[in-house]
Amino acid sequence: xxxxxxxxxxxxxxxxxxxxxxxxxxxxxxxxxxxxxxxxxxxxxxxxxxxxxxxxxxxxxxxxxxxxxxxxxxxxxxxxxxxxxxxxxxxxxxxxxxxxxxxxxxxxxxxxxxxxxxxxxxxxxxxxxxxxxxxxxxxxxxxxxxxxxxxxxxxxxxxxxxxxxxxxxxxxxxxxxxxxxxxxxxxxxxxxxxxxxxxxxxxxxxxxxxxxxxxxxxxxxxxxxxxxxxxxxxxxxxxxxxxxxxxxxxxxxxxxxxxxxxxxxxxxxxxxxxxxxxxxxxxxxxxxxxxxxxxxxxxxxxxxxxxxxxxxxxxxxxxxxxxxxxxxxxxxxxxxxxxxxxxxxxxxxxxxxxxxxxxxxxxxxxxxxxxxxxxxxxxxxxxxxxxxxxxxxxxxxxxxxxxxxxxxxxxxxxxxxxxxxxxxxxxxxxxxxxxxxxxxxxxxxxxxxxxxxx
Amino acid sequence: xxxxxxxxxxxxxxxxxxxxxxxxxxxxxxxxxxxxxxxxxxxxxxxxxxxxxxxxxxxxxxxxxxxxxxxxxxxxxxxxxxxxxxxxxxxxxxxxxxxxxxxxxxxxxxxxxxxxxxxxxxxxxxxxxxxxxxxxxxxxxxxxxxxxxxxxxxxxxxxxxxxxxxxxxxxxxxxxxxxxxxxxxxxxxxxxxxxxxxxxxxxxxxxxxxxxxxxxxxxxxxxxxxxxxxxxxxxxxxxxxxxxxxxxxxxxxxxxxxxxxxxxxxxxxxxxxxxxxxxxxxxxxxxxxxxxxxxxxxxxxxxxxxxxxxxxxxxxxxxxxxxxxxxxxxxxxxxxxxxxxxxxxxxxxxxxxxxxxxxxxxxxxxxxxxxxxxxxxxxxxxxxxxxxxxxxxxxxxxxxxxxxxxxxxxxxxxxxxxxxxxxxxxxxxxxxxxxxxxxxxxxxxxxxxxxxxxxxxxxxxxxxxxxxxxxxxxx
Numbered sequence: 001x002x003x004x005x006x007x008x009x010x011x012x013x014x015x016x017x018x019x020x021x022x023x024x025x026x027x028x029x030x031x032x033x034x035x036x037x038x039x040x041x042x043x044x045x046x047x048x049x050x051x052x053x054x055x056x057x058x059x060x061x062x063x064x065x066x067x068x069x070x071x072x073x074x075x076x077x078x079x080x081x082x083x084x085x086x087x088x089x090x091x092x093x094x095x096x097x098x099x100x101x102x103x104x105x106x107x108x109x110x111x112x113x114x115x116x117x118x119x120x121x122x123x124x125x126x127x128x129x130x131x132x133x134x135x136x137x138x139x140x141x142x143x144x145x146x147x148x149x150x151x152x153x154x155x156x157x158x159x160x161x162x163x164x165x166x167x168x169x170x171x172x173x174x175x176x177x178x179x180x181x182x183x184x185x186x187x188x189x190x191x192x193x194x195x196x197x198x199x200x201x202x203x204x205x206x207x208x209x210x211x212x213x214x215x216x217x218x219x220x221x222x223x224x225x226x227x228x229x230x231x232x233x234x235x236x237x238x239x240x241x242x243x244x245x246x247x248x249x250x251x252x253x254x255x256x257x258x259x260x261x262x263x264x265x266x267x268x269x270x271x272x273x274x275x276x277x278x279x280x281x282x283x284x285x286x287x288x289x290x291x292x293x294x295x296x297x298x299x300x301x302x303x304x305x306x307x308x309x310x311x312x313x314x315x316x317x318x319x320x321x322x323x324x325x326x327x328x329x330x331x332x333x334x335x336x337x338x339x340x341x342x343x344x345x346x347x348x349x350x351x352x353x354x355x356x357x358x359x360x361x362x363x364x365x366x367x368x369x370x371x372x373x374x375x376x377x378x379x380x381x382x383x384x385x386x387x388x389x390x391x392x393x394x395x396x397x398x399x400x401x402x403x404x405x406x407x408x409x410x411x412x413x414x415x416x417x418x419x420x421x422x423x424x425x426x427x428x429x430x431x432x433x434x435x436x437x438x439x440x441x442x443x444x445x446x447x448x449x450x451x452x453x454x
Numbered sequence: 455x456x457x458x459x460x461x462x463x464x465x466x467x468x469x470x471x472x473x474x475x476x477x478x479x480x481x482x483x484x485x486x487x488x489x490x491x492x493x494x495x496x497x498x499x500x501x502x503x504x505x506x507x508x509x510x511x512x513x514x515x516x517x518x519x520x521x522x523x524x525x526x527x528x529x530x531x532x533x534x535x536x537x538x539x540x541x542x543x544x545x546x547x548x549x550x551x552x553x554x555x556x557x558x559x560x561x562x563x564x565x566x567x568x569x570x571x572x573x574x575x576x577x578x579x580x581x582x583x584x585x586x587x588x589x590x591x592x593x594x595x596x597x598x599x600x601x602x603x604x605x606x607x608x609x610x611x612x613x614x615x616x617x618x619x620x621x622x623x624x625x626x627x628x629x630x631x632x633x634x635x636x637x638x639x640x641x642x643x644x645x646x647x648x649x650x651x652x653x654x655x656x657x658x659x660x661x662x663x664x665x666x667x668x669x670x671x672x673x674x675x676x677x678x679x680x681x682x683x684x685x686x687x688x689x690x691x692x693x694x695x696x697x698x699x700x701x702x703x704x705x706x707x708x709x710x711x712x713x714x715x716x717x718x719x720x721x722x723x724x725x726x727x728x729x730x731x732x733x734x735x736x737x738x739x740x741x742x743x744x745x746x747x748x749x750x751x752x753x754x755x756x757x758x759x760x761x762x763x764x765x766x767x768x769x770x771x772x773x774x775x776x777x778x779x780x781x782x783x784x785x786x787x788x789x790x791x792x793x794x795x796x797x798x799x800x801x802x803x804x805x806x807x808x809x810x811x812x813x814x815x816x817x818x819x820x821x822x823x824x825x826x827x828x829x830x831x832x833x834x835x836x837x838x839x840x841x842x843x844x845x846x847x848x849x850x851x852x853x854x855x856x857x858x859x860x861x862x863x864x865x866x867x868x869x870x871x872x873x874x875x876x877x878x879x880x881x882x883x884x885x886x887x888x889x890x891x892x893x894x895x896x897x898x899x900x901x902x903x904x905x906x907x908x909x910x911x912x913x914x915x916x917x918x919x920x921x922x923x924x925x926x927x928x929x
Contacts, residue, residue, distance in 0.1 A: 098536075105910040166494055173493045176472025223466055224504050231501025234494045372506045379502050394516035404516050412510050420568045423522030423590060435505040446521070450569055 003058045008081050009121045011061060013071045018126035021078035027090065031350050033083065035091040040084050041100045042091075043323070044076045047259060049309030049346050050294055050323035054080045055100045064103045068317035082123065094352065098325070154199045155244055158254055161198030162237035165191065169230050181222055184211045203253045206382075207233070208286045213382075216414070217436055225436055229382075236380035248339040252380060259346045262335050269336045270348065273300035274358060275307070277324040278430050279441040279453035290315050294324055295385065295441050296334070296345075297430055299358045306385040306430075307334050307345040326442065326451050328353050340377040343385070360444055363387040363428045366409065371433050383434040385441075390428065393421040403429065403438055411438040421450060458503065465500050475500075520595055522568055523586040530564045530923075537919050539570055544915075554833070554840065554888050556580055561840045562925050578649070581838065582621060588614035605634050613646065620653050628657045636665040644674035651680045656810075658781075663690055686741035686778035694739075695748070701736040702748035704729070707756075717755045721763030721771055730766060737770035741778035753780065757787040760794040769801050776804040784808040792820045799824045799831050806835040814839040822851040822889075828878065829853040829885035836889065841920060845894040848886065857882045858905060865906045880913045887916030895920035 012018045024044060027033075031051060033042040038059040043051035046067060054076045056063040063077035073081075084091060096104075168191050172180040180187060188210050195204035210229055214222050240249040247257065247265075262268050278295040285291055294309040332350035336342035364370060367386040374384045391405040393413070401413040401422070414437035421443070429443035431452075440452040457480065464478035476492055487495035530538060538559070542552055552571075559566060560581040568587065573580045575592045589595040589612035596612040603611055603619035611619060624631035635650045642650060651669055654662050662684070669681035685691045706720040724730050746753045757775060761768050775787050784805055791802045799821070809817070814836050822843065825832045832843075832853070848854055860882060863875035883902075890898060895917045902917075903909045 101910075105912045105915070166491055169494050169497065170491065173469050173475070173497060174472060177466075177469045179472070221510065223470060224508075227466065227469065227497055228501035228505045230494075231498040234491075234498040235502075238498075368509065375502065375506055379498070392518035394518045396512045396516060397514060402512055402516055404518065410509070410512055410516060412512075418569070419572050419591065420522060422519050423568075425521060436510060447568060 003061065003081055003085055005082075005085055005123050007061060008078060008085065009123055011073055011081075012078055012121050013073070015121045015125060017071050017073075017075050017078060018121055018123060020075035021082055022123070022126040024075060024079035025083055025086075027083075030080075030083070031347065032352065033080070033091045034094040034352075035084070035088070036094060036096045039096055039100060039104070040080060040091055041097070042080050043350075044079065045259065045347070046076075048292075048311035048313070049259070049344075050292065050311050051347065052076050053099055053323055055103055056081050056084075057104070058084070066323060068313055097353070154254065157198045158200045159241060159244070161195050161200045161203075162241055162253070164194060164198070165203070165233060165237050169234055172230065177223055177226055181214070181226060184214060200253050201255050202251060203233075203236070205285065205287060206252075212286070213434075221436055228435060232380040232382070239380070247337070248378070251337065251339075251344075256344075257337065262337055262346055263348055265335075265338065268338050269304065269342050270333055271298060271302045271304045271307070271336070272331075272333045273298040273302040274329060274331050274354070275299065275334070276360075277326055277328045279326045279451055280324070281432075281439065281441070281453055284315050288315050289313065290317075295430070295432075297360070297385075297387070299329070299361065304334070304336060304342055305361065305387065306343060307336065308343055308385070309346065310344055326453065327449050329358075330354060341374045341381070341384075360428050360430075361387065363389040365389060365407070368409070368411075368433070371435075383432045383439075386431055386433050386438075388426075388429040388431060391426050393417050393424070393426065395422065403431070403440065413437065414439040415452070417452060418450070420447060421445075421452070424450060426450075458507070462500055462504060465496065469497075519593070520590070520597065522572075522590050523595070525565045525583055525586060527560075527563055527565045527583050529567050530559055530570075534919065534922055535567055535570055537915070537922070538566070541915055541919060542571070551884070553579060557838045558840045558888055558920075559923070561838060561842070562923050564923070582618035585614035585618040586612075604630075605637055608634060608638050617649060617653065620650070621656065624653050624656045628659065629661060632662055632665050636668065639669065644672075644677060647672065647674060648676045648680055651677060651684070654684060658684055658687060660688060663688060666690075683777055686743060687780055689743050689753075689780065691741050691743065691778070695744075697736055698740045698744040698748035701733065701740050701745055704733045704736070705745075705749070707749055707751060716758045717751060718759040719756055719761040719763075719771065721761055721767035723764040723767070730764065733767060734770045737767075737774040740774070742775050742780075742783060743778070745774070753783050754786060757783050757790065760787070760790040760797040765798070765801070769804075772801050773804045776808055779808075781808065785813070788817070792817070792824055795824070800827050803831055803834040806837055809835065809837070811837075811839050815842060818843055819847040819850075822847050822853065824852075826852050826856075828856055828882045829889060833885050833888060840888050841923075842891050843889040843894060844891060845897050848890055848894055848898070853882065853886065857886065857902075861902060861905050861907055883913045884916050887920045890917070890920055892921055892924050 009018065012021070024030075029045050030042050031045060034040070038057055039055060040058060041053070041055040044054055045051045052065055052067040054063070054065045056073075056077055061081075063073045063081070065074045065076045067074050067076055069075070172187070188207050192204040192208040195201075195207065214225050214229070217225050236249070236252055240246070240253045243249060251257065257265070275296045276299055278297050281293045281295070283291045283293075289312045292311040292313070294311075296307040296309065298305055298307070330350050330353050333348040334345045335348045337344045337346075364387065367388050370386060371384045374381055388403060389405050389407075391403055391409075394402050394404050396402060401417050402410050403413060403426075404410045411433065414434075417440065421440075424443075424445035424447050427444045427446070429440055431438045431440040442452060443450045461478050461480045465475040468475035468478060474493065475496055476487070479487055479496055483496070483499050487499065489495075538555065542555055556566065556571065560583060565583055573584050573588055573591055575588075577588075580588070586595065592613070594612050594614075596610065596615075599611045599615065600607045603616070603623065608616065620631050620634065623634070631653065635653060639647045639650045647669070651666075654666070666681045666685050666688075667690075669677055670685060672678050672681065682691055704724060706722065708718050708720050710716055710718070721733075724733060740748075742753055742756065746756055749756065757779070761771050772787065775783060779787070788802055788805050788809075791797045791799060818832070818836065818839070821832050821835055822829075829851075832851075857879070860875045860879040863871045864879050866872055866875075886898065887895060899914060899917050899921060902914065907914060
């Protein structure tokens, strides 16, 4: 079966899927488009940090996408096929990557679902709908004015909320941290709800996660960790009140910029390098969102050693396949969210995976010095990625695992390591340090690359 | 630093109790925290100082464990590791499949990478090549054992390494292995004494009787049972005569009336379930030699034809032969079962552990020809002799005919036939992949795709892995 425009129309679950697909026909949204015989695949940059991986079989019109959409085919798959029909030459010929091979192996042969009876769908209509949705200048001016008004209201509301937070923190200290730690969940939930109402969503999420962070520590460590976290909140709130337009502070208090805003921002730092995917940390948050953090490390002489691609999606959408494979290396330009010590990033452009043999960069002798520097620049930061020097993983008398450098530096691990880690010689490791626990992500050992993210 | 640490401790104490901590503020900080919100400002500075200046420290010096030792066989080639990880992950529910993959890789002369699989501390079933890892996982590894394993170096070897060395010694020099077991068994705990006695299973002979008789009175019941089973195999066990007679009364030996006719054991269903249950229990309590005496025939006469009768009774009888019969009796019974086309070969599975590797290899084509249980019986009887079946033997088997039928049914339009065929197909493809040698696996892939299975069908993954993993060395 040849892929045609009519076939795509027939496959689309509804007209709105076609309309959504038409909005994705811009090459800039596709860092990667490739083909090999009957297969086409690509990466489509969605709203999150990780691009969706999309593949389609031109012969039987089957498709696969890593997005959580329940529509099938989803808008990404439709867009990929649509672009191929319109300009197949724009798809680079290449070797079929493993993730496409995995998909083709898993799938059963079949044909794409037939067109729903009685429903008229058309690509032209989808294009037209997109064109019609472009607002006129007056409407745009009205929209901007309304946005400014909303921003002003949000500012006033958040300002009051941060003052409210100061009072709340003082109350916790005044009434005793013993009581605070005893009713941690309840107290944090209440202030977080007030912050959500006041539109300080990011700050609310941070406080909502505080109980799980503190309760993961031993009882004797919780007091110091609670003081540190409350202190960071004080600093963050005061810093934002002093500079409410600072993008980093706004991100920490209200919400983050969109990917498009970051890419369009000329002040967003960029780094072109060979990057290695260190690993992924997936956490289900109390607010029902799943946070998917993909950690990247630059192997080249980049000013920014680490980058984290953050994605959020509803837990109800189920487990989402990762867009990257741990250990994968690729050349890419990364755009960082503007910050004093930039870390969160999006991929501006990337090339295919490479079999580069470059070694990891030399780790600093004292990795924790880097953490102290980061805290001086951004004292409200919760955690910092570190590149750790040669060492071992050891267990103490209680069975808790520690990373110990060959020079004697120690840090307790957040999670029990895989058994092999206790018997491996670690040449260097990458992890995230939060002041109390080290979450290892990956290590290079005498047994090769070792993943700690399960 | 001590002053700051002391101040922070006082600040912490004050806030724990709900008092103002301002009076404990270090003098250098006072200017920064004075004014409105002083306690909050102090929290910011105290928290920051604590995070930067102090890190959790272990209560005692940390001692790393010894490095995981490298194993003698080569590690599975790097390109095949993700493939095997996928296969093992897919079968996570069934530990037995994991075992087959471990054994299969070992049969091809490789070991797994420890990031893909490390034995659990009680996974005693894994091949002996993993012994150093067992000891490491259990924390029993010993550094620098002497190069030669002998009675006087026994203690210097770690447990799993000792067992592996004893198994090898038993094959090479049964007497030397027996002498070490006889001398050292009493120094081990009951579970390990039993494991040492199990090593005598290889090459069991009359020379082992003295050692086994000593163990037959061991304080551990498990050791006693094992020693007595081995003595029974050597014809040295005296059963309670009453039990053997009771069992004999529940059986019948039918002699063919033709001249030189052979005896055949009839295990017909008894009148009540209670009687059948009692007979099954008696098969566990009586040895083959004891039963032969009670029936007034020889051991060989009992097994010169395959038994007939009630399936549960036949199964219990074969288990009794497998446990207490001599090597010759076991082999004779298996031969009869293979020759008797009407005998359900699944009953023979308990005889598998009584076969050595060479016997398994020699019998494989015959077993395949008689295996009507989708290769399951073959897989059981082959034990660790995996990945060696040649293409002609596989193609001639009823299992392969069933496989091709399942491929046909799975391609069909009829949903009621397709679904069960799909499930069977996955099972059969997995089993045949454990049995086939690499060229056979490659040929099967070609045949099955020609028969209509898509080349990318994930159910062909086991065969693909087999075909890609060539033999590194003879294990």
